[in-house]
Amino acid sequence: MTSVDYSLYLVTDSTMIPESSTFLKQVEDAINNGATLIQLREKKLSTLEFIERANKVHELTKKKGIPLIINDRIDVALAIDAEGVHVGQDDMPASIARKLLGPNKILGVTCSNEKEAKVVVDEGIADYVGLGTVYKTNTKKDVKDPEGTGPIGIRRMLQVLSQYQKKNGKKIYSVAIGGINHSNASKVLYQCSLPDYSLDGLAVVSCIMANENAAKATSDLAELIKSKPEWLKNISTSSSEAKLENKIKTLIETKPLVHHITNNVVKNFSANVTLAIGASPIMSELAKEYEEFASAIPSLALLVNLGTPSNDLMDIFKHAIRVYNKYGKHIVFDPVACGASKERLESSRQLLNTGQISVIKGNVGEISSIWKLTSTYQKPSGDEKSLMQGVDSIAELSEEQIVQIGREVSIDFKVVVVITGVTNYVIEGLDSLQKVKGGHPLMGYITGTGCSLGSTIAAFVAAKADGTSKPTVNIFDAAVGAVELYNIAGFKAGEVSKTPGTFMTNFIDQLYSCTHI
Numbered sequence: 001m002t003s004v005d006y007s008l009y010l011v012t013d014s015t016m017i018p019e020s021s022t023f024l025k026q027v028e029d030a031i032n033n034g035a036t037l038i039q040l041r042e043k044k045l046s047t048l049e050f051i052e053r054a055n056k057v058h059e060l061t062k063k064k065g066i067p068l069i070i071n072d073r074i075d076v077a078l079a080i081d082a083e084g085v086h087v088g089q090d091d092m093p094a095s096i097a098r099k100l101l102g103p104n105k106i107l108g109v110t111c112s113n114e115k116e117a118k119v120v121v122d123e124g125i126a127d128y129v130g131l132g133t134v135y136k137t138n139t140k141k142d143v144k145d146p147e148g149t150g151p152i153g154i155r156r157m158l159q160v161l162s163q164y165q166k167k168n169g170k171k172i173y174s175v176a177i178g179g180i181n182h183s184n185a186s187k188v189l190y191q192c193s194l195p196d197y198s199l200d201g202l203a204v205v206s207c208i209m210a211n212e213n214a215a216k217a218t219s220d221l222a223e224l225i226k227s228k229p230e231w232l233k234n235i236s237t238s239s240s241e242a243k244l245e246n247k248i249k250t251l252i253e254t255k256p257l258v259h260h261i262t263n264n265v266v267k268n269f270s271a272n273v274t275l276a277i278g279a280s281p282i283m284s285e286l287a288k289e290y291e292e293f294a295s296a297i298p299s300l301a302l303l304v305n306l307g308t309p310s311n312d313l314m315d316i317f318k319h320a321i322r323v324y325n326k327y328g329k330h331i332v333f334d335p336v337a338c339g340a341s342k343e344r345l346e347s348s349r350q351l352l353n354t355g356q357i358s359v360i361k362g363n364v365g366e367i368s369s370i371w372k373l374t375s376t377y378q379k380p381s382g383d384e385k386s387l388m389q390g391v392d393s394i395a396e397l398s399e400e401q402i403v404q405i406g407r408e409v410s411i412d413f414k415v416v417v418v419i420t421g422v423t424n425y426v427i428e429g430l431d432s433l434q435k436v437k438g439g440h441p442l443m444g445y446i447t448g449t450g451c452s453l454g455s456t457i458a459a460f461v462a463a464k465a466d467g468t469s470k471p472t473v474n475i476f477d478a479a480v481g482a483v484e485l486y487n488i489a490g491f492k493a494g495e496v497s498k499t500p501g502t503f504m505t506n507f508i509d510q511l512y513s514c515t516h517i
């Protein structure tokens with residue numbers, strides 16, 4: 001078989017065709033407008049009907065030189081001499097399918113988790129895997145994870161494929177499937193990738209098959225797959241050259257708005273910190289107004305703080321992340337106490353799966369918990385958790401280990417990581433690390449000093465939008481600036497305070513003085 005283009009894989013469904021069209025027209029429009037691979041997926045047809053339909057679709061695909069894959073039915077694939085077959089975990093085992101098909105047909109297998117991906121690579125006989133579901137979908141109800149495995153789950157499976165390729169020099173191609181459409185396709189491709197391993201394409205059903213204009217739906221999707229969206233291009237390039245005073249100047253000039261969805265304990269303090277540094281706070285849990293904010297306010301960032309979570313708040317967080325992503329606005333995530341319970345870590349997983357975050361800020365414990373969600377945490381090669389080898393608690397982690405954990409979180413989630421503590425670490429990827437010392441022990445006696453650093457980072461990352469709707473911020477730089485300012489103010493406040501109450505007042509004063517005077 002010559003090389004296959006997996007980039008836009010249409011999986012058909014004859015139950016969702018718009019009244020104005022027909023099944024064959026939808027498929028033909030897709031074939032003529034950028035679909036690179038077609039899978040005929042029929043659940044209710046008799047064998048005869050299936051063969052007749054497959055022949056008709058095959059006529060269309062052959063004209064364009066596009067391979068036709070048959071879902072589940074190896075007999076139908078053989079009957080019409082289709083180019084391949086796709087089997088799921090409950091279908092005919094891949095090994096038997098391969099025997100029946102011979103070595104030259106394309107064989108695809110569904111994988112929903114790492115375990116299934118490991119079986120596929122151990123067998124080594126599939127040409128490609130369909131990974132998913134990524135997100136919730138109405139098209140297929142009998143899926144393992146109805147909410148979707150999200151980019152986190154997809155990355156873990158990619159890690160298995162990547163290790164396989166490194167070890168065997170053989171590639172098993174991969175597409176993601178489930179809930180993918182025009183609004184999230186770019187994000188799926190961006191988020192479902194490792195530094196050295198990416199998806200080969202996206203598989204979709206409803207966003208083409210159910211579309212009134214399948215031709216446009218296909219060409220638009222093909223375009224999205226080819227190009228990187230603006231908001232992601234600018235997301236970050238590291239260089240910590242800019243001076244703090246310049247960053248503060250920009251902050252004051254821009255007067256950014258920080259939308260806090262934060263915990264009840266710290267709202268007042270965080271609002272005062274935000275005002276003191278020259279930005280404006282807004283506290284809103286009214287999801288319906290977010291679109292209005294994000295579409296209209298240029299210098300705006302969102303702070304998502306998990307401090308006092310609830311089911312309602314989770315829905316609000318998710319909506320906010322989607323809206324802020326849609327308008328290319330930065331999001332700072334503070335996974336407060338995410339290691340305290342399974343539910344909190346699960347909440348963090350869901351939020352990180354919902355969209356692209358720009359900065360994750362937390363103490364060593366919180367970032368170590370987030371690290372457990374990364375694809376590097378469980379390397380299939382057997383060196384699981386080697387980073388924590390011999391370490392009983394996070395208190396024993398060396399600086400090198402802390403930084404490594406930060407780097408792995410940064411790489412996996414494509415975020416800047418801020419790890420707070422006596423020494424603060426701002427980390428991006430393998431190359432960027434800035435240590436920031438300062439602060440004062442009295443900071444530990446004031447509720448909200450941790451959370452309000454999140455407000456400060458959000459203000460700095462929003463600060464350079466400069467009246468345009470595009471983020472032009474170097475996030476790493478902005479985070480470093482925020483952490484520096486915060487710790488300088490903390491240190492100075494500590495010098496003139498003996499007790500927490502006066503420290504709190506002095507800290508707000510110092511934040512103001514450092515930025516305004």
Ligand SMILES: Cc1ncc(COP(=O)(O)OP(=O)(O)O)c(N)n1
Pocket residue numbers: 009011039041071072086087088089091108109110129130131140175177203
């Ligand atoms: C590309 C691709 N990936 C996954 C699937 C799902 O296949 P399966 O698990 O066999 O479920 P059904 O499609 O049979 O409902 C797929 N079809 N294509």
Ligand SMILES: Cc1ncsc1CCOP(=O)(O)O
Pocket residue numbers: 011132133136137138139140143177178179180203204205206207
């Ligand atoms: C066939 C299949 N396998 C996993 S999800 C899915 C359906 C995906 O459909 P949609 O693209 O409409 O979400």
